[in-house]
Amino acid sequence: MTNANLRRALLSVAAPLLALLVAVALTSLVLLALGDPVRDVWITMLSKPKPRQLTNIVNGAIVLYLSAIAVAVGFKMNLFNIGVDGQYRVGSFAAALFAGQAWLPGILNVIVAIIVSMAAGGLWASLAAYLKVKRGVSEVISTIMLNAIATGLVSWLLLKVAVQEAGSNAISTKVIPESSQLAGWKLIPGESNRVFSLLALAVLVGALYWFILGKTRFGFDLRATGSSETAAVASGVKVKRMVMTAMIASGALAGLVGMPLLFGQDYSYGTTFQAGLGFAGIGIALLGRNHPIGIAFAALLWSFLDTQANALQIRAGVAPELVYIIQGIILFAVVIAYEGTRRLDVRLEQQRVARELAALRAARVTEGAAA
Template sequence: MKRLNPRRILLGLAAPVLALVVAFVITSLILALFRDPVGDVWKTILHVPKPRQTVQIVNAATVYYLSAIAVAVGFRMNLFNIGVDGQYRVAVFAAAVFAGQAWLPGWLNVIVSIVVAMVAGGLWASIAAYLKVKRGVSEVISTIMLNAIATGVVSWLLLKVADRHAGSNAVNTKDIPESSQLLGLKLIPGATNRVYTLIVLAILVGLAYWFVLGKTRFGFDLRATGRSETAAVASGVKVPRMVMTAMIASGALAGLIGMPLLFGQDHNYGTTFQSGLGFAGIAIALLGRNNAVGIAFASVLWAFLDIQSNALQITAGVAQEIVFIIQGVILFAVVIAYELIRRTDKRLEQQRVARELGAQGTVPATEGAPA
């Protein structure tokens, strides 16, 4: 078993702490520059959330976590799946249409709809995977284009299957049956709202991500391919197959993003369904360093900032969009901080090795030619 290295743990914690400090300082300077009330802004954002707000934070973090895990699968293989937003949109639409037909009872309808969402997300991602493997098209370009196509296709199909009601301008699919609507869990004392039931799904996805990537041959091959395709080929890994598998798996996981919202909140898919979750997942995966636990903390932080910023306009007279600046600065700062910490760790490791070699009297010396 690996021994815990206190130095590495401290250096690992130093990066996010440094990023938060930098974000606090820069955001405060920006607020002061425009003569906004710095103290009131931070007082509003950092106040202890009420039980109802806590539930909102947990629910938002659940969705963000699923999004970030979907992105992280690609990142671990050096694939930039920018198309998670389109993949989850296609997937949740397919699941909403299927679930709304009420062909299956209760929980069986929920489970099969989740499978439908994963298949739809994986199939949409397979387009980019095919283009990369067979035609050499960058997944960044193809997935960005597929996002726009997904938005158009889903909007067109939504008009075809919309369940319209007299006197309403809402455009949405048929509501899923009440037997398949998940009422949520009462986990936060004093809250009138409930935590999404499918938070359980997010936990299971996180455990599966940790186990598969860290404890299986497939995970090792995926990470090895991301580090060096040449070395992976030399060790017998079929890189094209790994690219296809990783991209499709990322898309399948993207299909899960909208499930807590569909079954626990909206109960249909429509024009008001939450958007932008895929792009938030990219930022959160980077912030969490593609680590299952790190992503969980990053998701909670992202959700905390989102929910706490809702009151900024009222209490501080500042637009809630200021939180976008905070999130952006945190993201840039943490990337820079991790690089600084990595270099520091490398330098300290070199110094440690040099000391140990010196203490053992094994510092290599140049040998002369024999007489």
């Protein structure tokens, strides 16, 4: 049994490594075909990050991690929440609006604003959940539509409440008071920029995700519904309620995505707030196999690629969009590799069982002969 576990662990590490190698090889081919400097690109991409860049990589990963966890909660139940992108923007806007009013002092303002963001994200997701449960609308369709509606709604509201600094052409919500701006942690020595304080939030969310899904009755029901709905129904799980709960939980977690950016970097929600984090989260959840540790590695890898890509056009003369190609190929390769290793695992397991059965039968035969 330990042998099988070890094999499984090795296979699950081998799959993403293989996917990475395939991505490097295919990207090199693309570069060769277009006549770009393959060597310079990889030297730049794989160069050792400076302390400043390390900080950026960690900060990027924190945000991506939260997004991927939000997506993974849905995935665990076979719910495909593409709406994280809209949910986090609705949530961030609501939180920025709330925190900007400075009704509460210091850290209390941060905590309540985070709750506001979760509530807004959860409410937004509940629309899709309601449509799925009551009207049978696929959450894939409804969440994509709700993303578009979120874009329109938030920009319309932003124009209503926006303040504009003198001489600036950007608009944003009121800047949150200085006492509620989180200074960050000096984890990486040698540079002035800091790691988001809300790294703590990401760690907490990861731990809760692991505990609730893996160690509680609710988590079991959720995973059971994801694996086989009919079996779950037979064992007494109220599937509709589970869909509703999982979708809203996913949306509430999506509400956390923008919080490190809001309190650690931008201090307001405006036209330059980072977009598209929800879609990155889908890829990272897949790459990390919905596992809290796996997602952490995947988020760090994603953020590493994003950050290193910035130097591509300056040091290698290649457009940074190349990194999208690398990320896309990694995703394809990893899905194929996971499926490949799963089949390999099944086959090896079948062979092992067959061998043991054969040995058992042989032993019986010899026993019989002896008697």
